Amino acid sequence: MDCHAYLQEHPAKTAQIAFCVSREGCYGKKDNNALFCFRKLNLWQRSGVLIVARLIRYGLYRGDEGLKDNFKSISENLSIIMQGPLHVGNIVQIANHSRHWRDLFPDAEIILSISTNEVMESIPQHERTGRERYKISHWHEPNVIASNAVNVIDYICDDVVLAEPTIPLPPIKPTDGPNNSSFMINAAKAGLNAASRKYVLRIRSDVIFLNKNFLSLYLENVDRPRRFRSILKQRVMICNLFTVNPFCVERLPYHYSDWFNFGLLSDVRNIWDVPLMSYSDTLFYKVNPHKKGSNFREVNFNTRIGVEQHIYTSFLKNNNHDYILDFHNDTRGTIDSLKVLENEFIIADANYIKVLTQDRSDYLTFDWVDYICIHYNQWAKLHTTSPANYRSIFLDKIEKSNKILQENSGTKDEIEREIEEFNEEGECHENHFSGNDKIKGLTIPGRVILPIYKLILIPKMKKKFEKDRIAFFEDSKNKIAKKVYNISYK
Structure with missing residues (x-):
């Protein structure tokens, strides 16, 4: 032939x-x-x-059923939902991202779904003199750059929607800021309700793709055979970042990434038709002990389950899927969570689809992404592996994780001992640094947080931390390190 x-x-x-x-x-x-x-x-x-x-x-x-036609049909039937807060600090970024998505997909429906709005207000219908629908808030009128950014958003976006008002919840982990999951869920719902095309890309407003690689990956994998009862009409694409491997360091079943979803609008709506996290769940470990044998990362949770676990298990519950997840590292759901991942989703590696995020760029380079997150090639192997043998796919990652756990001492008792030793040595440390004009007073929360933070550092960073804590934090560009520093020192 x-x-x-x-x-x-x-x-x-x-x-x-x-x-x-x-x-x-x-x-x-x-x-x-x-x-x-x-x-x-x-x-x-x-x-x-x-x-x-x-x-x-x-x-x-092109071909009779060629990829080019599929690309074209999806591009013309695509809604892009950028969701997140809008304030003076990020409005220029949002405007640039709006323009980028329009350049990448000229025919797409672009929707900005705002979780909290501090900058922009709508122009009443009777006051409109042209096509302008939005203007800078009168509180920010002297800010010319912000005003121009509002004009760009108004011109490019087909729709701008404001999510139902809500409030933050207590932090997920001791070193985190407020839990903003309620804002995210409400913004996702508002954007998805406004969308009208067959396909949708729901994505954080601070994240973009630099090209259309995600479409090619989707087309290559969307029609893979599905071995188990299907919930979604077609697979939905998610990111490898924060799609956690339940066999490794953080044993968190059903923890699939919420950075973006790409697929049929009806399917993505199905995923996000979920309730807000309950206040009691966010305080669960304030009154309940962690599971015996929880490692150094798993004991760092305040909430009963992670935000991603809440979203996706609520989706499963709504669709009558039996699952077990009584707490965040409940490993009884490990195999089922991987079956769901295989059957309902497509993993997209951030590096391949060219994910770019200025606010969280450090996540793209952290070495822990390699062994904590599930990648495309591992997801592909799930399809040809018996669920009973899923663990065999991750043996090299499990081995690396075990080494990390050994190096960092993993139990709650060890963390408590570390805190005690840290506080016993606190006086000595403060005397040692008293000649350093950069030293700041250690806060009471710092006496608890710093020893826990020390345990999660890789050996190289731990040595630097032990040598000079203040210098360690001042040299660090990591946002989590900056938060720990601000909480721990006066």
């Missing part, structure tokens, strides 16, 4: 295989069904696939 005949006879399969080849090469490292199929083809068939791969790379391949 010659190349042309092969392309004519198998356009869809050729496109799928070629698309993977164009992305990873003929012998990519990832265990991928498409690459496996490529290796099974004869010489003429391989030649045909390679031709298509090159055409795809240059955006020239």
Whole structure:
């Protein structure tokens, strides 16, 4: 069979295989069904696939059921929901992100769903002189840059919606700021209610993709066979960041990323049709002990379950899916959580789809992402592995996690001993630093938080921390470190 005949006879399969080849090469490292199929083809068939791969790379391949048409149909039937707060500090970023999404998807419906608004107000219908719908709040009228940013948002966004008002909850962890999950859930609902296209990308307003790689990844994986009872009509794409591996350092079943969701509008609405977290859940570990054997990261929770766990287990509950998660590291749900991940979602690696976030860029480079989060290649292996053998997929990550746990001492008793030792040495430390004009007084919360923070540091950073705590914090660019510093010192 010659190349042309092969392309004519198998356009869809050729496109799928070629698309993977164009992305990873003929012998990519990832265990991928498409690459496996490529290796099974004869010489003429391989030649045909390679031709298509090159055409795809240059955006020239269409075909009867080709990828270009799928790209086009999704792009024209896409709602993009940017959700988050709006204030003077981020309005320029929001305006730039709005423009970026419009450049990337000229035909998309772009919606800004605002969780809290401090800058912008709508113009009453009777006062409008043109197409302008929004203006800078009178409190910020002298701010020309902010006013220009409002004009950009007004011009680019098809709709701007304000989420139902709510209030923050107590922190998820001792070193965290307020728990803003209520704002996120309400903003997601408001944006999804306003969306009108078949497909939707619901995404944090401080996050963008630099290209359309996520679409190619979606098209390559959306039609994978589903081995278990399906809840969603089609798979929904989520990020690997904060899709936590329940076999590793943080054993948190059903902790799937909430940075973005991409898929059918009806499916994403289904996911976010959830209640707010309860106040009692956020204070759970104030009165209840952590599970015996909880490691150094797992005892750092105030809430009964994480925000992501609340969102996705509420979604499962709404759809009559039986699950077990009585507390955040309840490992009885480990296998089921991976079955749900395999069946209902597509993992997108942030580095491949070119996720960019200025506010949380450190998350893209942290080494813990490698062993705490589940990546695309591991997700792909779930489909060909018996659930009873899921653990075998992550053996190298489990080994690395065990080393981390050994280096950081993992139990609550050890943390309590560390706090006691820290406080016993506190006087000595303060005397030692008394000659340093940069030293600040240690607060009472600091005497508890600093020893816990020390335990979660990697060995190299721990040595620096032990040598000079003040210098460690002043040199650090990490936002969590800055929060710990502000809480711990006067």
